Amino acid sequence: MNNTNISESRVKSLIQIAVQTHQSGDKDEAESLDQTEVAEILELAVQQQRDNNLLEAEQLYSQVLEKQPDNPEALYGLGMLAQQMGQPEIAEQWLSAASQVQPDSVKTWFSLGNLHLVQEQFSQAEKAYRQALVLLPNSLPIYNNLGYTLQQQGLFEEAINYYQKALDLKPDFIEAETNLGNALHAQGKLSSNQKIYYAQLNNQLGVTRKKAGDLKNAVTCHKQAIALQTNLLEAHYNLALTLQEQGELEEAIASYQNLLELNPNYGEVYLNLGKIYQQQNNLTEAISAYQQGLKLINPHYAKVFAAIQENKEEISATPLLPQGEVQIGEYYFPLIPPVSETEDKRPFWSVVIPAYQRPDYLLESLVSVLAQWSGIEEMEILVIDDASTPPLYQLVNAIGRGVVRYYRNPQNLRQQGTWNAGVTNSRGLWIHLLHDDDYVLPGFYARLKQSLESCPDSVGAAFTGYENINETGEITFRQQLYGTDKGIVSDLLLYVGVANPLNPPAVVIRRTTYERLGGYHPELTSTLDWELYKRITTFYDWWYEPEILVHYRVHSQSMRTELSLSGDRVASIRRSIEISESYLPADLCAEITAQSRKHYFISCLADTEVPLKAGHLTGAFRTLEEILKIDRSAESLAELFTWLRTDIATPVRDEIAFRLISLPLDN
Template sequence: MTNSPSVSESLQLAAKYFKANRLIQAEQFYRQVLKEQPQHPEALYGLGLLAQQMNQLPIAEKLLSKVVSLRPDLLKAWFSLGNVRQANGQLPKAELAYQKAIELQPNIAPLYNNLGYTLQEQGKWDEAIKSYKKALEIQPNCIEAEVNLANALFAQEKLPLDKQSHYAAANNNLGLNSIKAKDFQAAEAYYRQAIAMQPNLAEAHYNLAVVLKEQDKLQEAVDCYSKALTLKPEYVEAYKNLGDALQQQDKLEEAADAYRKALKLKPDYAQAYSNLLSVLNKLKSTSIWQRFSKIRQVSGIKGALSDVWKLFWMRFAGLSLLGRIATWLATWFAPPYWGRAHLSYYHSQGYVSPKADIYHQNLQFGANVFIGDRVTIYNDRNGGKVELGDRVHLYGDTCIQTGKEGTVKIGADTHIQPRCQLSAYKAPINIGCNVLIATNCAFYPYDHSMIPGQFIHLQPLKTRGGITVDDGAWLGCGVIVLSGVRIGKGAVIGAGSVVNQDIPDGAIAVGSPAKVVKMRADLVGKKESGKQLSVKAWFDLGNSHQAKNQLKEATEAYQKAIALKPDFVEAHYRLGMMLQEQGELEAARDCYQKVLEINPRFADAYFNLAKIHQQQNNLQEAISAYRQGLKASNPDYASAITTQGCNKQQETQITPPVSEEEVIVGEHPFPSIPQVSNPTNERPFWSVVLPIYSTDKRSDYLLECLVSVLRQWKEDMEIIVVDDASPLCIKDLISEIGGGIIQYYRNSQNRGAYKNFNTAVAISRGHWIHLLHDDDYVLPGFYKRLQESLENTSSSVGAAFTGYENVNEQGQVIFSQQLYKQERGIAKDFVERIGIANPLNMPAVVVRRSTYEHLGGYLPELNYTGDWEFYKRVSAFYDLWYEPEILARYRQHSQNITTDSTLSGSKGTDIRRAIEVSENYLLDEITVKSRHYHFAWCLNNAIIPLKAGKISGALLLIQEALKIDNSPQSVTKLFSWLKQDDLSALRDELISRLLVKGLKV
């Protein structure tokens, strides 16, 4: 057994981890110290510095204030407290902290420098100057103090003119240091000071523009770039950055002009050239007639007459019979093939060769489209739309066909050379703008299945998804593109390649299957420019692979992005996710640690790191990581935890006895839910209640569930955990993750699931109640989205629900449900939907408390269907609100009630009982439909226990099916169903029981 480190060892380890920027481990050891000595100043000081580094200034201020109250002689605590207060705008308090530090140690230059700046910000110039001089007296080479003194003297008009240019340059240099530290506000202040001292310092105007652009102050940035160029007309970088800022403002003509000036000064400036092309592409400033004038070459009377002839007939060109004749006449004086392409510019309806075969009822042309000889556009059965953008060129013998809901969309200025095949079946083909496709290319967003014993022409089609070719891509001769593929912007595909996976932006890929061999940016321009494009391309490729669950390919792509840019925080995070999903936990943990070294406030990295610790059974480290993630993502949580004490012990409250009172709905009794006590007192909007029964297996999910709620916790929300006398004690876990926020109750004895639900509801005081199982969880935005909608609904809305997903034990999504698609609002005809079968899952549902008070709670005897019956009861008397986003997740695993009840067959019993109860308040026709539906459900699900060797469970489902619906038609269906070959064991058992004692119905 490993002994815990001593207090001194824990402090040393914490300091070591803090220095290495491994903040989770540092916090863990500081908290380990506080568990043994809750008032230990060094541990509190360390936590204060952690909070300061994560920019949690109010928390840092509270912790450091606590330190100086315990150790008034601790110099570093006063100094850090002064820095925190200064950053938080608490200038008088910061001044006091620095003065206290100086009293303890009067010979430290940075103390006087920081005090001077605090005094300066309060307008106390003489005192500030005195403080800066004292800093320089102690440390003559303290650059910041020297510059700050000069700035103060300048503000007082006391700085000699011959020194102003020197200190202007010094301010400019300090600004550069602040940019490197990503402190843009400080950088802006230094640059403005430099400009005030030396208004003609072009570099300061340029650097100020860079900082302003980073803060999205675009017009100010443009003004500063312009000023820098006025002062320094040959400033190449200023022209390029000015172009970037103007482009962001959609001032494209001005942006293009700025890029041209940069290129005039530096012709090999690759990034400026690339940006100029992008702007010109957006402008599309060249008119049709300008294009035409470049193509036609009139020589003499013959040429002039030829032009008049073509102009005349192309006015009548089109797809009608007369239009085709007019097109044919227009070609008399035009050479074949490319020689006729210019005819498409004579009129906006473009040129369609008289020899083209157009058989498509849903064809949409842009302006000036060219369709060459023997091009075929064909609409097969159930084919979708074909859209051709402006100036698309389709050359001879190309074939486009759509079928089985497939579509084709081709963007503007794309050229497709002869003998290409685009067969859009089952999925779309989307080709962007300015794409060049060479001869004999083929696009197939589908494939045939391979069912044994079936002829190939009878095999059904299948697809991995559509094909996308992004803007500016080039495809060489004979390229074949298969389903589910995206070819990125500007990518180049070598001749004869077979593309069966995504190709990133700017990549050059060749082979069968096509592999990326280099990036286009490596061929021309500056190496650094190519490197940046490559980083983005590899990162985008990784994202594409990740979306398709191609984990190894995504891992390789993210690794290549990181190799090019080692501080690419998002790539490290995504790489960690991929490694974690592949079970490489140590490598994934290293990735998340790297993320947190670069950005200590990256909340999701903390959460994923916590899950790794859970998988490795390191519960304390998991809790510590979760806490850090919660503090980084939820300021309310961070403030509450600090205010209420980071080690506050969770009180255990005994739940009140179960009420024996009942309410009658439709002549059936239900457990009553009492009104809140003191209803005039302030009440929270939300009560999130977790009725739990924790075992070793289920407790693995409890932390994830609590964190999903605490991540969204606000002061107008109460969180209640009601422990149904679990064998596993979870009090300490709840205290550590949510002490002071979560109310913890424990039943003196086990009450059962639905009685515990009713107990949890009865304890709550919120206007709206969310019952959440300990193995389910909510996604970010659940409470915010619903509250925004429900605050404005009438009292006729008694409950609400969102879209949801089912996940397996590993957290992988296996089912999703958005009942009304994207139609936010009152759920239409919901009483019939819920009355027939249950489409909801509890984590996605919230209920108004007054609804419980009116209709009562859950029926305890319905082990599996208590929630369904309750939702039916609510829908019979109230409207339900639907929020379309997927905001909750229900977990399917071997330890839940659903699994047990399916295998035992008792699920069928509970379904029947729920139908019998709701007969009291639902329309008869709804009940009849529900009986028909669940009769079929029982038969379909009987195979589950049968395959698991639970014949008794299968028999019980059959018995319940006949109790649910014993009409002659249903009995006939049952006998027909029993004839299946794989049900022989069930048939034998059924016959045996019928012969012995009969099947009771």
């Protein structure tokens, strides 16, 4: 078996024991077990399963079966786990065993039916659903699923009968009504108006299934909607979008192209095609699609882009950073000078995109900003290329000419130098630093501007909700720190002082804040944003905009991964704690710093696994050295010794033993 701790032979053995125990009626051991303990273990197993900790849940369910071989809840839980792990045959064995032990369990028969239905084993699914219906008559989901199973076997009249029974109980049951329409369509019994109605219903159900993560059935619904109404634009778009999310890129491209035949001016379609071509590393096609999409959705962009057709090689070197420092607490930070006075009106926004060696993600980042660009009077966009090889100019110019200002550092300044260069060369009232592998969602700048235009001068920065995504765009984390109520937040220091809950692409900072407090500390290779946020929170208020307006990408080529391998990330965390200790408010400093040291000791200890898994033992040892500089309390040392006993720490233990053995003996 894959992705599980229990071997296939062990599964069969446990199932056989469960059935034999139940049939023999030998419950002495079961009765001797503390039923409260069993209930607690089962509750914990269910919680682990809900949290997607599948291996932990599996171990807990198996622990129950060791004591109570015929426990139906444990058998059922293991069946559902196997299904989650993509092991339908094993899932069927567990669920079948559960049905023998507890034949009056509706959920077991219903789950068995669902398992067979997913595998298109329609006759077996029908038997399971009928058994569930005997136990629980007038059940909406059983009526619907049984009807669908019969429909797939060509038994339309009987299927329609069950759909009608479901709708008699709940007239707005969309799944049953949609399936009813599809069954009638298969029999040629729908009028033209009915086809349009059921097409929209299928499309609506597809959207619902996609939100629930059921992409396979979402695709089926959208395809059925198109079969009922071939020119239903929303169904074509949703089908292509779902296929794209599934990773079926060629089929998604074909669906988008079908949609463009119906509506050649659908700008969002071109942008989505650009993302697919970008993912396929076909940058030429990606640029072409992005250009067309931007011209269709943004008239400001279209006007400027059409006026500037020449592609001149104009690579401007990043202006030198000014000399000077600002002292905050006991430390000095790079000076950010005020904007020089000119007759030109300053834009509200300066969007600064530091870029280095990632042309694939850079396009998507740029496009997300250009789609919201409303003229140079409103927003300036700067790309600061940190000496990429080859330069990124051609890529930036291909979609940003006439709009984006491109600078290239004469030498690599790394993150801190590039960020300071971008801020220094900006003229906007508010500055947004956007990583070249992240992107903003529609409405980011408009919603923030609406709030920030009227906020008091005490507000030095603002942040929005955000989501983390992986390489393929799948959402892995969601953050709305203060819920859904926007406004000035008063207690952010209690969060930011301890650990960083913010993400740079979700943060905008007033330029005068930089001018007062200075730029990013040059010693910090990581967490330089966190240290600045602590500075800002000490002296300014923050504005919170709750909507999810940014996607932050987490991937194997990210700066964080590189810094974690070397141990630099932990060193920067330790240094950031030391720096902020000199300026945090006196009444909160000791408590916040102590909590921060404790928090990062634990989180950075887990971070040690990154270099260990990569076979980078030097990086792992440096990480441990820095962790011990963060916190050496008795409690933290106990955590370290516990970690050293784990399997992942074996290379560290072996190296420590080798170094001890290699020490010279005193004469």
